[in-house]
Amino acid sequence: MRRVEVVAHKQEWRVLFGDECVRLRDIFGAELMEVSHIGSTAIPAIHAKPVIDMLAVVxxxxxxxxxxxxMGRIGYKARGENGIAGRRFFSKGGDERSHHVHMFQAGHEDIARHLAFRDYMLxxxxxxxxxxxxxxxxxxxxPEDIMGYVNGKNAFIKMIDERAKRWGCD
Structure with missing residues (x-):
C-alpha cells in the first residue's frame, strides 16, 4: 500500500532531477529531445509528495x-500509458516511489499543459x-488512500489548468 506523505519543499529535489536527467539521456540518447522537471517538487516553497516528476519528450x-x-536496470517499472493516451509512464521505487517519468512524443497536447501548470504556479x-x-x-x-488524495486534487488542478491556458495567451 502506498502511503500518502506530503512534505515541505527540499532543495535536493532539483539535484535529484538533474541526476536523473543524466541517466535518461544516457539510456535514450538521440531519441530523447528534452526533459523538464514538473509537478510540485518543481515549485519551491510548497509542500509535495517526495516524488520527482519528470516530463520527457521523445x-x-x-x-x-x-x-x-x-529503464528497469536503473530501477524503473514501465507502466504503459497508465491512463493517458499517447503517454508512456515509468515509476521508480515501488511503493516508496522516488521518481515518475511521463514520456510523450513531441507535439502531444499534454506537454504544454504540464509545463503551463508548473509555470503558472511559479x-x-x-x-x-x-x-x-x-x-x-x-x-x-x-493517509493510506492515494486515489482519495489524487481525486481530491482534481478540481483544483483543472481550475489551474484553465487559468494557465488563459495566462499563457496574455
Missing amino acids: RNIDHVADFNEA AHQDEAEAYSQLKRQLAAEF
Whole structure:
C-alpha cells in the first residue's frame, strides 16, 4: 500500500532531477529531445509528495518500449500509458516511489499543459500556496488512500489548468 506523505519543499529535489536527467539521456540518447522537471517538487516553497516528476519528450513514442529493459536496470517499472493516451509512464521505487517519468512524443497536447501548470504556479505564489494547503489537508484526510488524495486534487488542478491556458495567451 502506498502511503500518502506530503512534505515541505527540499532543495535536493532539483539535484535529484538533474541526476536523473543524466541517466535518461544516457539510456535514450538521440531519441530523447528534452526533459523538464514538473509537478510540485518543481515549485519551491510548497509542500509535495517526495516524488520527482519528470516530463520527457521523445521523437517517436513507439520506440520507448525498446528502452524498457534499460529503464528497469536503473530501477524503473514501465507502466504503459497508465491512463493517458499517447503517454508512456515509468515509476521508480515501488511503493516508496522516488521518481515518475511521463514520456510523450513531441507535439502531444499534454506537454504544454504540464509545463503551463508548473509555470503558472511559479508565477502565482498565492495559488501555489493554496495548492500546498490543499495537498496537506488531503494527505491528512487520506493517509493510506492515494486515489482519495489524487481525486481530491482534481478540481483544483483543472481550475489551474484553465487559468494557465488563459495566462499563457496574455
